[in-house]
Amino acid sequence: MKHLLITILLLAPFFTYANESQQIDKLAKPILDLFSKNEIEHVASKALEHSSVSDYISKADLIQTDSQFHGYLNVLGKFYSLQLIHQQGIEGTYSTRWYVLKYQRQPALISLEFYKADDEWEVHSINLKLELDDYLEERSKIEIGKLGIKKEN
Template sequence: MKNFIVLILIVISSSSFYAQSSPEEMVEKFFEKYKTEGSTTALNYLYSKNDWVSQSSDDVILLKNQMEALKEDYVGKYYGYELILEKNLSDSYVLKSYLVKYGRQPLRFTFQFYKPNDVWVFHGFSYDANLIEEVKEAAKLYNFRLH
């Protein structure tokens, strides 16, 4: 009986820890899986954090296939990631954008998280290579106040 109670306490404590994943923890776990197990496993992890999103929808399958194409011979060696932007629309919605460092060029991974009640859920993911063009555009003179 004592072992049964200990087992129940372990299950309860581990499930409450799981439910309290913050956006930062989810992103960290995503990149850990991305580096060690590949993009499909990392995306499966993200999509498992939202019961309303199907991991096998056509859009998700397309995204997984596109991410799988980011091989070392195409973008270079993976070197890590850095937070470049975080926008909190409210206490319940956050967007986090990361510079993902590859040998050939940087990419941007953007994550969205939503807290409908008391638990954060994954809400969206995208990636693109437009970061360099956006920085060039931002550097143009018409974006600055001239005296």
């Protein structure tokens, strides 16, 4: 009995994390499907439609954001695929996922933020970046800086 209780206590965080991840997956899927279906006209408003955040954003701002997303993505050519490239957060409260969207002309980076204030996870924000090379350049500077100056022998 003692071993069973210890096993249950050790596995509880794993099941909590798995359930949390599944809830976030469920929120992210319809948003990500919009890109796959090339239904990008209302990405921002659809992403936030069931979020309490939308209560604090004017309809005009959402329309403008939808228009910006559509304008930026529409010129990238054919959509091929997407890939989750990074995720991090505060367990049980906040999570961010970064996806690379692979388009014919160039990649785009999208981040989805999820927040759980009380009992339910919701989409907190959606962000689009087209300058993926800027992220790589910044990381390269860090890596080059780590090399330091070589000592002469």
